[in-house]
Amino acid sequence: MQLAVRIVATWLGLAALSVAHAAATVLTNFTLIDGTGRTPASASALIVDDVRIAWVGPRSSLKLPAGATVLDLSGKFVMPGLIDSHVHLGLVNDLAQDIRFYSRESVQQQLRIYAAYGVTAVQVLGTDTDVIFSIRADQRKAQPEMARVFTSGQGLVFKGSYGGVAGLNRPVANEAEARQAVDEQVAKGVDFIKLWVDDEFGDLPSRMPAEISKAIIDQTHKHGLRAIAHIFYLDNAKTLASQGIDGFAHSVRDRPVDQQLLNDMKRRDVAQVAATLSREASFTYTKLPFLDDPFFSRSITPAALATLASTERQQQLAAGKHFSEYPGVLETALKNTRREIEAGVRYGVGTDSGPSGRFAGYFLHWELQLMVQAGLTPLQALTAATGVNARLIGAKDLGTIEPGKSADLVVLDADPTRDIRNTRTIHSVYVAGKAVPTIWSLCTGRAANECKGGSEGGAHGER
Numbered sequence: 001m002q003l004a005v006r007i008v009a010t011w012l013g014l015a016a017l018s019v020a021h022a023a024a025t026v027l028t029n030f031t032l033i034d035g036t037g038r039t040p041a042s043a044s045a046l047i048v049d050d051v052r053i054a055w056v057g058p059r060s061s062l063k064l065p066a067g068a069t070v071l072d073l074s075g076k077f078v079m080p081g082l083i084d085s086h087v088h089l090g091l092v093n094d095l096a097q098d099i100r101f102y103s104r105e106s107v108q109q110q111l112r113i114y115a116a117y118g119v120t121a122v123q124v125l126g127t128d129t130d131v132i133f134s135i136r137a138d139q140r141k142a143q144p145e146m147a148r149v150f151t152s153g154q155g156l157v158f159k160g161s162y163g164g165v166a167g168l169n170r171p172v173a174n175e176a177e178a179r180q181a182v183d184e185q186v187a188k189g190v191d192f193i194k195l196w197v198d199d200e201f202g203d204l205p206s207r208m209p210a211e212i213s214k215a216i217i218d219q220t221h222k223h224g225l226r227a228i229a230h231i232f233y234l235d236n237a238k239t240l241a242s243q244g245i246d247g248f249a250h251s252v253r254d255r256p257v258d259q260q261l262l263n264d265m266k267r268r269d270v271a272q273v274a275a276t277l278s279r280e281a282s283f284t285y286t287k288l289p290f291l292d293d294p295f296f297s298r299s300i301t302p303a304a305l306a307t308l309a310s311t312e313r314q315q316q317l318a319a320g321k322h323f324s325e326y327p328g329v330l331e332t333a334l335k336n337t338r339r340e341i342e343a344g345v346r347y348g349v350g351t352d353s354g355p356s357g358r359f360a361g362y363f364l365h366w367e368l369q370l371m372v373q374a375g376l377t378p379l380q381a382l383t384a385a386t387g388v389n390a391r392l393i394g395a396k397d398l399g400t401i402e403p404g405k406s407a408d409l410v411v412l413d414a415d416p417t418r419d420i421r422n423t424r425t426i427h428s429v430y431v432a433g434k435a436v437p438t439i440w441s442l443c444t445g446r447a448a449n450e451c452k453g454g455s456e457g458g459a460h461g462e463r
């Protein structure tokens with residue numbers, strides 16, 4: 001029997017499965033959502049050979065490799081690992097935010113939380129210290145047990161304008177400095193370049209001038225990389241689109257997008273890399289509406305949860321200078337996302353998680369829900385967060401379930417194409433073919449007793 005299977009495997013060109021890697025894993029009897037946008041396929045199977053997908057297709061065509069571990073996933077749904085196209089790492093300790101918290105340990109801790117939520121890759125938008133390059137190098141030469149990271153190092157901020165993190169991003173004042181800063185980031189090995197064009201509701205004296213953003217985009221393209229911009233205002237988005245920007249990291253949020261911008265985005269393939277609807281939605285609350293949801297609280301410390309629920313915090317947020325403006329900003333972001341979808345602009349899914357109060361992992365599930373609210377079907381939202389996001393971040397071997405791709409997978413108990421909130425029914429998560437914990441409490445990363453009576457456990461334990 002074993003010999004026969006080996007012969008079949010050799011015939012399929014998969015000899016390595018049964019010989020070199022006796023430990024192939026077969027998942028079978030599930031509904032496949034492959035990340036390409038194709039209609040989900042029931043009664044599917046796939047073979048994971050070490051770190052990659054070796055085969056995927058109908059269960060009826062499955063040729064079982066010798067010695068394979070077979071997992072029967074009857075009633076389950078398998079999709080590619082989710083990708084968050086806009087995050088920040090290592091900036092917070094609970095709700096306190098400070099660049100001094102950034103360390104190999106704090107970043108890896110957050111990457112484990114992302115993976116536990118089924119987010120197996122993240123793109124960081126311009127607030128990494130140089131520690132990120134060794135974290136990324138380690139991931140790329142071994143089998144990561146956390147979300148994969150794509151980085152833009154230190155993004156570019158214009159002096160006196162909005163953006164970046166104090167003590168990390170060195171503002172530029174002219175074109176020469178801007179070009180030099182791009183060269184410096186490229187020399188470090190960034191995956192792309194980030195720039196900010198904003199003045200925080202006019203609170204700051206300036207926004208990045210057009211000649212500086214043009215210099216940054218041109219210099220980035222000289223190196224063959226993508227430039228992605230933080231925007232808020234329609235007029236800046238239009239200027240950047242005409243200058244050849246590759247993508248926007250947020251929605252236009254001051255007014256409705258117009259036909260000229262939509263035409264330019266389509267003609268020049270400017271992607272809406274992230275709409276960050278969950279970011280805008282989070283600002284509209286003094287108390288987040290999901291503090292009691294175990295899917296949220298399981299990765300938050302009891303101390304942080306208590307602060308999030310406290311009267312002091314609610315009073316402080318309600319007294320914020322721009323608090324009353326946020327519902328309008330969210331409404332504009334939702335409407336502009338809908339207009340872009342209808343116009344045929346290319347869109348990804350990203351949250352801007354990572355700064356204080358915007359939480360790794362959970363927010364991507366919220367973002368998917370809001371993208372559906374903005375007009376996508378659940379399947380379109382899932383495709384955007386997997387196959388499309390992988391292309392937008394330049395990750396050729398991620399995002400879809402196809403032979404040769406990395407075996408980064410999420411197994412769900414319920415159908416996310418029927419109700420997008422079913423992405424939260426996480427059964428298991430694989431990164432590079434290896435199951436990773438689906439609970440990663442900040443407490444277990446520290447002394448366990450810190451979480452007594454707190455957020456560990458819950459409805460979706462490791463299974």
Ligand SMILES: [Zn+2]
Pocket residue numbers: 086087088125352
């Ligand atoms: Zn951001």
